[in-house]
Amino acid sequence: MLQLNAQVCSYSSTMIQQKIKGIIFDLDGTLVSSELDFQLIRAQVGCPREQDLLEFIAQLPSPYMRQEAMNIVHQHEMLDAQNAQLLPGVSHCLKRLSDMQIPMAIVTRNFSRAAKLKIEQCNVPISLVLTRDDAPAKPDPSGLLDIAKQWQLSPPHCMYVGDYLYDIQAAHNAKMRSCLYVPEDMPHFASESHHIIRNFDELPELVKAFT
Numbered sequence: 001m002l003q004l005n006a007q008v009c010s011y012s013s014t015m016i017q018q019k020i021k022g023i024i025f026d027l028d029g030t031l032v033s034s035e036l037d038f039q040l041i042r043a044q045v046g047c048p049r050e051q052d053l054l055e056f057i058a059q060l061p062s063p064y065m066r067q068e069a070m071n072i073v074h075q076h077e078m079l080d081a082q083n084a085q086l087l088p089g090v091s092h093c094l095k096r097l098s099d100m101q102i103p104m105a106i107v108t109r110n111f112s113r114a115a116k117l118k119i120e121q122c123n124v125p126i127s128l129v130l131t132r133d134d135a136p137a138k139p140d141p142s143g144l145l146d147i148a149k150q151w152q153l154s155p156p157h158c159m160y161v162g163d164y165l166y167d168i169q170a171a172h173n174a175k176m177r178s179c180l181y182v183p184e185d186m187p188h189f190a191s192e193s194h195h196i197i198r199n200f201d202e203l204p205e206l207v208k209a210f211t
């Protein structure tokens with residue numbers, strides 16, 4: 001199923017007529033599996049449920065407290081990386097997009113060591129990767145815009161593919177197309193995304209429809 005949502009904001013209606021010339025992917029839950037237990041991590045660092053974990057850590061009052069909290073997050077991320085697996089259909093999809101000469105990159109909220117381990121271990125054939133060590137974390141659009149600049153593409157010609165609200169928000173903040181990957185239950189924020197794919201076979205077809 002390809003879905004083009006009716007709920008697009010004003011800049012989007014112009015933007016979605018643009019060709020898709022580059023694709024940026026989220027990592028966890030999109031290209032590779034992730035079992036990060038954010039509830040447990042929040043409890044261990046004392047982060048309230050409604051607050052963003054990275055923002056909470058950044059505003060802790062001392063460097064020592066920030067480092068202690070970040071060490072806990074790093075431990076969870078490295079353990080998660082060791083167990084990560086490529087998600088179904090990803091390999092074939094990336095091959096097809098590569099054959100179509102679509103440049104691809106990854107922007108993730110992971111820290112760099114965990115991202116590197118996941119990508120190597122799962123043989124993800126994408127070398128242009130930005131983590132939260134390289135650019136402010138999503139939903140900040142900086143990482144996405146950095147990639148578009150490297151490709152010399154205008155943001156509306158790029159699409160960001162992810163599985164979470166932050167991914168859609170980052171795409172919107174960058175004025176890029178958003179594509180939500182929803183393999184299971186439709187989340188409440190799905191209507192915010194320009195496109196929805198239920199499996200990775202749909203992605204090359206979506207790109208073809210806009211090239």
Ligand SMILES: O=C(O)COP(=O)(O)O
Pocket residue numbers: 026027028029107108109110
């Ligand atoms: O580690 C996270 O917070 C999520 O990582 P992601 O950006 O690859 O989904």
